[in-house]
Amino acid sequence: MEFRDVVRRRRMVRAYDPERPVPTEVITRALDHAVRAPSAGFSQGWDFVVLTSADERDGFWSAATGAEEQERMDSWLRGVRTAPCLVVCLSDKEAYLDRYAEPDKGFSDRSEARWPVPYWDVDTGMAALLMLLTAVDEGLAGLFFGVPPERRERTLAALEAPPDRRIVGVVALGYAAPDRRSPSLRRGRRPVGEVAHRGRFGRPWSG
Amino acid sequence: MEFRDVVRRRRMVRAYDPERPVPTEVITRALDHAVRAPSAGFSQGWDFVVLTSADERDGFWSAATGAEEQERMDSWLRGVRTAPCLVVCLSDKEAYLDRYAEPDKGFSDRSEARWPVPYWDVDTGMAALLMLLTAVDEGLAGLFFGVPPERRERTLAALEAPPDRRIVGVVALGYAAPDRRSPSLRRGRRPVGEVAHRGRFGRPWSG
Numbered sequence: 001m002e003f004r005d006v007v008r009r010r011r012m013v014r015a016y017d018p019e020r021p022v023p024t025e026v027i028t029r030a031l032d033h034a035v036r037a038p039s040a041g042f043s044q045g046w047d048f049v050v051l052t053s054a055d056e057r058d059g060f061w062s063a064a065t066g067a068e069e070q071e072r073m074d075s076w077l078r079g080v081r082t083a084p085c086l087v088v089c090l091s092d093k094e095a096y097l098d099r100y101a102e103p104d105k106g107f108s109d110r111s112e113a114r115w116p117v118p119y120w121d122v123d124t125g126m127a128a129l130l131m132l133l134t135a136v137d138e139g140l141a142g143l144f145f146g147v148p149p150e151r152r153e154r155t156l157a158a159l160e161a162p163p164d165r166r167i168v169g170v171v172a173l174g175y176a177a178p179d180r181r182s183p184s185l186r187r188g189r190r191p192v193g194e195v196a197h198r199g200r201f202g203r204p205w206s207g
Numbered sequence: 208m209e210f211r212d213v214v215r216r217r218r219m220v221r222a223y224d225p226e227r228p229v230p231t232e233v234i235t236r237a238l239d240h241a242v243r244a245p246s247a248g249f250s251q252g253w254d255f256v257v258l259t260s261a262d263e264r265d266g267f268w269s270a271a272t273g274a275e276e277q278e279r280m281d282s283w284l285r286g287v288r289t290a291p292c293l294v295v296c297l298s299d300k301e302a303y304l305d306r307y308a309e310p311d312k313g314f315s316d317r318s319e320a321r322w323p324v325p326y327w328d329v330d331t332g333m334a335a336l337l338m339l340l341t342a343v344d345e346g347l348a349g350l351f352f353g354v355p356p357e358r359r360e361r362t363l364a365a366l367e368a369p370p371d372r373r374i375v376g377v378v379a380l381g382y383a384a385p386d387r388r389s390p391s392l393r394r395g396r397r398p399v400g401e402v403a404h405r406g407r408f409g410r411p412w413s414g
Contacts, residue, residue, distance in 0.1 A: 035398075038336070114355070117332075129244070187249050199260065205234075
């Protein structure tokens with residue numbers, strides 16, 4: 001699909017056809033795009049744990065959601081639990097601190113204060129976006145959602161992942177089923193003329 | 208261009224043809240894609256300051272780089288200063304805390320401890336990636352780079368931006384000139400079989 005059509009068609013989908021698994025080739029293509037995301041110093045401090053069986057996904061949901069949400073089984077959770085594939089996106093801060101302690105970068109103190117923003121999380125988020133766009137390109141749909149901090153430890157343990165990783169978010173993938181439009185969209189998209197500025201902040205970009 | 212070709216062709220370019228400005232329509236298209244990035248709760252806490260004139264760009268470089276780098280004028284800086292267009296990408300944490308304090312989200316304490324990662328930075332990074340991909344789609348090139356924390360205050364002041372914004376990074380745009388391959392690339396790309404895991408961490412994804 002043309003790049004611009006992929007960008008325009010992408011939206012977060014919150015319900016999937018549970019009978020249609022994501023073809024393995026599509027998952028591999030999404031991962032192949034994910035590893036082409038940019039990363040500071042080419043650190044590539046990211047990992048992606050792909051969950052496709054019902055057991056794997058149930059294990060994730062038990063760890064990542066509280067008893068409260070599970071009992072309530074609110075409409076959000078009921079919808080996203082239909083996703084046949086979950087890709088848990090982990091960032092590895094240590095890989096960045098190690099990379100930038102090398103002689104060509106010279107942050108040998110490994111201080112986090114040298115970093116304007118946590119590029120380990122930003123870069124991993126870029127990789128997640130490439131997977132979401134790949135889903136659209138392949139005729140599927142996706143959702144990106146976070147895991148609450150109080151569920152991080154349990155979720156990493158369920159995945160047998162090192163406890164120092166951060167869960168940047170989860171990409172759900174599948175064939176879209178009819179879903180409820182997110183109420184957040186009522187806020188409306190901020191127009192380019194409001195978010196983009198010409199030359200200095202506050203002078204609207206007018207094209 | 209096909210989405211997958213855009214993803215495969217994208218790379219960071221560190222030298223530009225200074226005689227060829229970026230057409231205004233291309234900048235507008237990049238911004239139009241940027242505002243289609245996903246954002247938590249549709250918060251859209253981002254701003255993009257576009258610098259196209261030599262004066263605007265010089266002001267940025269004076270604020271964002273130290274006297275040391277400027278005197279040395281190392282090859283990195285000499286290269287990227289040829290970029291005819293810079294888009295400074297700012298994140299707005301307060302917009303996210305405000306959004307999530309609304310009744311449907313309920314984080315009325317506005318505590319940052321509720322956030323697993325700073326989605327204000329992650330989402331703004333996704334918007335930056337959409338601009339980089341748009342450059343490739345339009346036959347141009349781009350670079351994403353950060354501003355050191357000790358230069359943040361001066362840089363925001365030079366842009367007349369609110370002092371609470373974070374500079375997630377800068378997207379340089381232009382027509383590529385021959386550049387030196389980044390030494391970081393010698394590290395090699397981590398293969399999918401190493402970064403992607405099937406079912407649990409440590410079991411390689413093999414397609």
